[in-house]
Amino acid sequence: MNFSNWFTSSTPHPGVSTGQNWIETAQKPISSFSPVDGKQVGAIIPASKEAYEAAIKSAAKAFEIWRMVPAPKRGEIVRQMGEAIRLNKQQLGELVSYEMGKSLQEGLGEVQEMIDICDFAVGLSRQLHGLTMHSERPGHRMYEQYHPLGIIGIISAFNFPVAVWSWNSMLAWVCGDVCVWKPSEKTPLCAIACQKIIATILQKNNLPEGISVLINGDREVGEWLTSDSRIPLISATGSTRMGKQVATTVGARLGRTLLELGGNNAIIITPEADLDIAIRGALFGAVGTAGQRCTTTRRLIIQESIYEKVKEKLKAAYQQIKIGNPLDSQNHMGPLIDKEAVNQYLRAIEDCKKAGGQFVVEGGVLEEEAFKSGCYVKPCIAEVEHHFPIVHHETFAPILYLIKYQNLEQAIAIQNEVPQGLSSSIMTLNIREAEQFLSAAGSDCGIANVNIGTSGAEIGGAFGGEKETGGGRESGSDAWKIYMRRQTNTINYSKEIPLAQGIKFDF
Numbered sequence: 292m293n294f295s296n297w298f299t300s301s302t303p304h305p306g307v308s309t310g311q312n313w314i315e316t317a318q319k320p321i322s323s324f325s326p327v328d329g330k331q332v333g334a335i336i337p338a339s340k341e342a343y344e345a346a347i348k349s350a351a352k353a354f355e356i357w358r359m360v361p362a363p364k365r366g367e368i369v370r371q372m373g374e375a376i377r378l379n380k381q382q383l384g385e386l387v388s389y390e391m392g393k394s395l396q397e398g399l400g401e402v403q404e405m406i407d408i409c410d411f412a413v414g415l416s417r418q419l420h421g422l423t424m425h426s427e428r429p430g431h432r433m434y435e436q437y438h439p440l441g442i443i444g445i446i447s448a449f450n451f452p453v454a455v456w457s458w459n460s461m462l463a464w465v466c467g468d469v470c471v472w473k474p475s476e477k478t479p480l481c482a483i484a485c486q487k488i489i490a491t492i493l494q495k496n497n498l499p500e501g502i503s504v505l506i507n508g509d510r511e512v513g514e515w516l517t518s519d520s521r522i523p524l525i526s527a528t529g530s531t532r533m534g535k536q537v538a539t540t541v542g543a544r545l546g547r548t549l550l551e552l553g554g555n556n557a558i559i560i561t562p563e564a565d566l567d568i569a570i571r572g573a574l575f576g577a578v579g580t581a582g583q584r585c586t587t588t589r590r591l592i593i594q595e596s597i598y599e600k601v602k603e604k605l606k607a608a609y610q611q612i613k614i615g616n617p618l619d620s621q622n623h624m625g626p627l628i629d630k631e632a633v634n635q636y637l638r639a640i641e642d643c644k645k646a647g648g649q650f651v652v653e654g655g656v657l658e659e660e661a662f663k664s665g666c667y668v669k670p671c672i673a674e675v676e677h678h679f680p681i682v683h684h685e686t687f688a689p690i691l692y693l694i695k696y697q698n699l700e701q702a703i704a705i706q707n708e709v710p711q712g713l714s715s716s717i718m719t720l721n722i723r724e725a726e727q728f729l730s731a732a733g734s735d736c737g738i739a740n741v742n743i744g745t746s747g748a749e750i751g752g753a754f755g756g757e758k759e760t761g762g763g764r765e766s767g768s769d770a771w772k773i774y775m776r777r778q779t780n781t782i783n784y785s786k787e788i789p790l791a792q793g794i795k796f797d798f
Contacts, residue, residue, distance in 0.1 A: 303335055303336045304335050305336050306335035306336050306338060306483070306506070306508065307337075307338045307342045307346055307506050308483075308490070308505040309503075309504050310489075310490045310493050310494065310500040310501065310503055310504075311490045311493075314345060316338060316339040316341075318337045318338070318508075319337075320334040320336050320337075321334060321335055321336075321476055321509070323335070323390060323479055325389050325390055326391075326625070326626040327389055327618070327625065327664060328663070328664055329663060332389065332390050335479045335480070337508035337509065338506045338507060343506060346471065347504075347519065347522075349500050349504065350442045350470075350471055350502075350504045351501070351521060352499065352501055353498075353499045353502045354439070354441055354442060354468070356498075356499055357467060357502050358438075362419055362466075362467065363417050365464055365466075365467060366412065366416025367413075368464070368492060368496055369461050369465055371495075372409055372489055373406050375489075375492055376406050376488060379484075380403070383481075383484055384398040384399035384402045386480065386481055387452055387453060388617045388625070389618060390452065390480055391449060391478050391628065392617055392625045392626045392666065393450075393617055393625055394623065394624065395620055398617070401451060401453060402453065402454075404454040404457070404750060405453060405457040405461075408454075408458055408462070409461050411461075411750055411767060412461040412462055412464070415771055416465040419437055419775070428785075428789050429785060429787075430784055430785020431783050431785065432781070432782045433779070433780065434780050435779045436777075436778055437778070438467070438775060439467030439775060440466070440468055440523050440524055441468060442468070442471055443463045443468045443469070443471070443522070444471050444473070444517070444525040445526050446513050446525065446527040446528065446529065447472065447473070447475060447528050449475040450580060450687070451528075453481050453482075453484075456472055456482070457485075458754070459526045459549075459765060462765075462766075462770065462774055464502070467775075468775075469502050469504070470502070471506060471522065472486075472506070473508065473513055473516055476508065476509050479507045482505055486503060489503045490503065513533075518540055520546070523546055523547060524547040524548070524774065525541050525546065525547070526549040526763070527548065527549070527550055528550075528552075529551075530552060530553055531553040531760075531761075533552075534759075537550065538761075547773065548761075550762060550763045551754070551755055551761055552585075552711075552756075553585065553713070553759060554584075554585040554586055554589075554685060554711050554713030554714055554745075554756060554760060555589050555590065555709040555713075556589055556711075556714040556716075556745035557588070557589070557591070557592050557705075557715055558590075558592070558744065558745060559715075559717045559728065560597065561699065561719040561721065562596055563720050564718035564720065565718070566600070566718075568718065568742055569601070570605060572718065572742075572743055572744035573588055573591055573691070573744065574608050576588030576716075577589075578612060578624050578670045581688070581689055582670070582686075582687065582689030585713055586713060586738070588716075588745045588746065589685065589690070590691075590692045590706070591605075591691060592677075592702045592705050592706055593694070593695060594695075594696055594702070595695045598693075598695050602672075602693060605652075605691075606651055609652045609672065612670060614657065614662075614667060614670075615661060615662075615667075624670065625667075626662075626667045627666045627668060627688060630665055632687060635687065636654070636686065636688035636689075636690065637656070639686040639690055640654050643675065643679065643692075647676065648673040648674065648679065649673065650671055650672065650674075651673070651693070652669075653669065654669045655671075669689075670689035671689070671690055672692075673690065673691070673693065674692075677694045677705045682694075683709045683710065699727060703728065706734060707735045710759040711758060712736045712737060712757035712758035712759070713755075713756030714745040714748075715734040715738065715739050715740065716739070716741070717740075717741055719742070720742075725741045725742075728741065729741070737753075751766075751767040753766060753768035753769070755770075
């Protein structure tokens, strides 16, 4: 597929699709500008309420058919989707890199995650197990089974414009659900590319429109989805502020939510750490995707006896970081997503300085001709006190805070005191320290690692966090269960019907 043929500045692409069918609207186009060079990638026409209604009705109709397809057959469709993504990996990875701004290696890695979750989902399609239980009543059998839930609404963020959608959609599809995707308005063209790939597979297998629905638009589209009682589950990735609004709206109609929200992730470095591993893990965690991952390392909590040594090693490592066009594989870090993100980065630096933070690696905006989009910034490091308000706030930018600690109990307390609870890590070769960190009195995050960084989760494990991170779980393990409804069944094969509490009716 030649993605460049789909997007031209002069011809906005329809932003609403039920599969092969693209719904035209008269809405004002939304342009997508690359943070790499500031140029327009393309434009899309967002959804109108009428187009939204047509798309949801198409999904509801498709669900009636799709839910009755045997799960292994649904898995076969997802297998074909994975193969189609493999064939388009290079071009889709380049599009992700150019429209979002992450390095090409990371863009290709994100597409590989899509392929991996397809493989995972194919196996899962034969393992949607329930339980069988012994009944207390003679001649009765009890068991539980899982049925498709219905229409799954997926609201994704710009920083992983394709992978997070695939984590949800591939599992939902093998579970028998249909999916309605509202991508970030900052990366709409990545979503259109994915929809076109998926639509070819659905069409080839003579499957109905509505199994995969794409609805581009701004915040209003998200509000339509969250308030729509026809959509039993909303999976939303984004800020904690957004997640609270989604949870309130969906909760008011007693719907389900799967929330993947903010992270304020820390690595604890103890005196018994392998410092080479620790520095490498912290470096990638802090500057990967230009600090725009929910799992980005934002705090380093370092034992005071090795604090100066770690600081100097980090300062030296930061001098090796190459910033520039993310499509150039020689560069480690690309731009922030847009100029508003740059402004948030600058405000966070000022807030840190006002609180008393001391920068050991200075930040700032890169203004040379090669960085003319205005979205390139310097990764920076600040020495702070753990109680500074800015340290408890998630800034989606490459700002790393250094914090001293005395003993491990104090380090764990510092790590846990922030409102977010996504990812965490400890660097130590001491098994007692590692196990203390992983115990019930240790990290309060959904992800807790030993001797690896805070980013780079594998699809085989359930991904998600606690507290203001939202409590959702996506991807591996038994995360599939949220996309299904559980049903308990009792079968009476006896000639009697025993009633509860021994009640009898004589007639």
